[in-house]
Each structure stands twice: as structure tokens, then as C-alpha cells.
Amino acid sequence: MTKFFFREPAFPLLIETDSGVTGAMSGSDLESMISKLTFSSKRHFAVIDSNGEGWSYYPEVDTISPLAIDKKWSKKKIITFYNSFIADVETYGFVGKSLSSKRISKVIKEIIAFVNQP
Secondary structure (H helix, E strand, O other): OOEEOOOOOOOOEEEEEOOEEEEEOOHHHHHHHHHHOOOOOOOOEEEEEOOOEEEEEEOOOOEEEOOOOOOEOOHHHHHHHHHOOOOOHHHHOOOOOOHHHOOHHHHHHHHHHHHHOO
């Protein structure tokens, strides 16, 4: 079971994996996702919660910690981070529309829906 160091992030959240970026709408989604994905290429992976706060996931101890290098993420930075894992960004990348009128949590929900579309 994934532990949280100090406190729990605000859901939904995005989490970096060996194969890209995926999202979790709740703690139970996070648990099932972590058990299915691989986290072996780095010591820690980026996590972004719905407040735009940066976190780190440490797979060796299965813990999410608020101690991260990037503490505050903007909407544009989140989209750029997600698109950095896509080979053909022009065709398959996420394009956020009307970003100024959206909250960060809405952008994260849209990215999660974009990731999960068939």
C-alpha cells in the first residue's frame, strides 16, 4: 500500500512512470495503477496534484512525499511535461484550450481523460 509522507496529495493527480505519465482520480486508482506499472528507471518520479503542487514518488519505499524539486506547477508546464513523453506531439499531444479560464485541477482531469481514451 502506497504511503504518504507528512500528508496526502490532492486528487486527482498525475504521476510519471517508466513509460510516460498517467493519472489517478483517487487513492484506490493510485494503488491499482502503481501495482500494474513499472518504476525502475529512476530513483524517484514526479507527481503533480490537483493544486499544481509537485510531489515525488519513491518506488523503493512505495511512498509519495511533498519533498520535490519542482514545488509549483503551472498549467502550461504540466501540459509540456505530459507532452514530453509523446514521440509525435504534433499528432498525438495534449493541447489545452482556454487555459486562462480553467483551474489546474480541470487541466489534470482533462489530461487523465486524454490518457485513458481508446
